[in-house]
Amino acid sequence: MSDPAGRLNIQLRRTAQGRVCAIDSTRPVMASRLLVGRTPMEAAALLPILFSICGKAQASACVTALERADGLTPIPVVQAGRQRLVAVETIREHLWRILLDWPRWLDELAERADMADMLAQTKALFGVCDPDGQLFRPGAGGTVIDQAAFDRLLNELDARLARCLFGLPADHWLETIKDGRGFAHWCETTGTGAARLLRHLLDSGEAVIGQSSVAALPEIPDAELIARLTAPDGAEFIARPTWNGCAHETSPFTRRAACAPLPDLVSCYGRGILARLAAQLLEVACLLAEIRTDLADAPASTPVESGIGIGRAAAARGLLIHLAQVEQGRIRDYRILAPTEWNFHPQGVVAQALMGLPDAGDDTLKRQAEHIIMATDPCVAFDLTLPTDD
Known part of the structure; x- marks a missing residue:
């Protein structure tokens, strides 16, 4: 089957x-066609079910595309709430790899109990951040969250990450590894599974494997994206995307490339496996800090073309792009460009x-x-x- x-x-x-x-x-890169003919509200409810992996990021890109097709801009509290949910989901997705897959590289058992705790923690955060389940509906109104419960859950998540991932609170870890020397010292002196794997890569000489010079995906204006996605060969572009004739990368590594200690790691070990794994750890810590702050509001936007909207979300694996075309209250066309198609392009990273x-x-x-x-x-x-x- x-x-x-x-x-x-x-x-x-x-x-x-x-x-x-x-x-x-x-x-099935054109599975989003199942949304054609539905109302925006029906599509917003159905899409996270059709695309369950990174469902919050999918829902965020979807509702943004639908709202922009209608010329709507979410109120700041709604936009911040959506970003917060996507950030929590991204932490969870990185932890799937770090706690379940990374130990196997050292012939160790997956850290299933810790992952179960993290799943319960992130699920609770989802519930507090979106108690009525309406944040990803087009035109959503403000949601009042239980701030005390949110702060408690976030502090508990930080404590769990300190125990099983960083060896210390995330903000202190970011200070500790702010350069290559600090990062190496952390790897050498910390007993968590993540630190042991990275230490193994350094000690074995495998930190440098997996080099790539594929450039990061540039910022592409909405109008140019719409033209490319809706061109006669739009389906072929979605399946094997290039920009200006070149394959590009969109990933936690490209997203955090300027954050310490990645520039030092790239300088010493190149754009290989050590830097990419470090970027995932770095993003977990950075997102935890960002969730505690007021997240940036999305810029006001109107359709580039009447009835067409583009939505973007920083999903765990890279930039996720949705396009929605709405006419007379029904979806006429819907397209999704996922990070996997960029990163696993035949000439890609x-x-x-x-x-x-x-x-x-x-x-x-x-x-x-x-x-x-x-x-x-x-x-x-x-x-x-x-x-x-x-």
Whole structure:
């Protein structure tokens, strides 16, 4: 039976001319067409069910696109609430990888009990931040949250992260690792699973594997995005997107590239696996700090073209883009451009990183390749094969 979420089929082939990477996807990138013909309110309710992974980010991009198609701008408290929910979800998504997948790289057991605690914690935060479940409905009004409960839950989350991830409160950790030397010292002296994995990469020399020079996705104006997404070959663009003829990366690494200690890590170890894993840890700590503050309001926006809106959300794996076209109260067209299509483009960051792996036996090569794939996080299952030319 086929996987309804689709899969990535990745081949890393040795040839006489060098290593070649081929990436094919069966992801249903046009599944958003199921929203066509529905009202905006129906679409906003259905979309997080259709796209359950990063459901808050999907809902945020969806409602933004729908509201902009109608010329609506959410009130500041609503926009802040939506951003807060997406941030909590992003923390949860990073923890899935850090607590469940990273330990296996060291042949250790997944930290399931800690992850269960984190799931309960983030679910409780969702409930406090959006008690009536209406924040992602078009034209939502203000929601009064229980601030005392919110602060308590956030403090509990910080304490749990200190125990199982950072070894100290997140804000203190950010001060500790503000340069490459501090980061290395933290890796060497902290006993959490995350610190041990990063220390292993440093000690083994594998911190540098997975290099890529693929540039970060630039800021693209709404009008240009609309034109490209609705062009006759828009479906092909969504499946294998490029901009100005080039593949681009959108990820926690590109989002946090300017935040210490990433510039130092890139200077020492390049744009490889150490920097990418460190970016995920860094984003967890930064988001926790950002959730405590007043999040920035979205700029006022009107449709670039009557009845068409673009919505963007900083999802865990990169920039998520939705386009909605609404006519006479019904959706005429709906398109989604997900970060996986950028990052796992056949000429994208993962393909380049895999082709640049050092020569090694099949077992080592496959292990390193799987780690690079997981560090970029495709959000769907993947098959990795290492065929050879006869």
